[in-house]
Amino acid sequence: MTDLMTDAQPDPDRHAAFYSGVPAKRALAWIIDTILVTLIVTLVALLTALTALFILPLVWLTVGFLYRWVTISGRSATLGMRLMSIEFLDRYGQRFDAATAFLHTLGYSLSMAFVLPQVISVGLMLVSRRGQGLTDMVLGSVAINSRA
Structure with missing residues (x-):
């Protein structure tokens, strides 16, 4: 019995270049994306005459969610991931559509809300x-070095 993921996505043994350095690139992309979301939240706060500061956690969550969902829906990668030349593939080896990007962003947001899932997620990325x-495993998705 063959695993669908093995057939649809690059094999990590035969095509190791697709996965080479991806965990470190994901970490750098996460830092870049966090900075971009922070800048957007700051702009929202300034445009609302600092009123947004009263509901800052909600603004931060909303901006972060929309940023990830919209950018991943567009080209299967956030802006940080694009700078690091990595992208997501779904379980069928295709770039994310809007629904998969939404589910991945939801999983990411939920894992960021709790320490243990985030620690497990980072650990899984490394090993x-x-x-x-964690979210990738649930959805069957992978992050790889961009093909082109």
């Missing part, structure tokens, strides 16, 4: 064959 985090 799993395909460098998948």
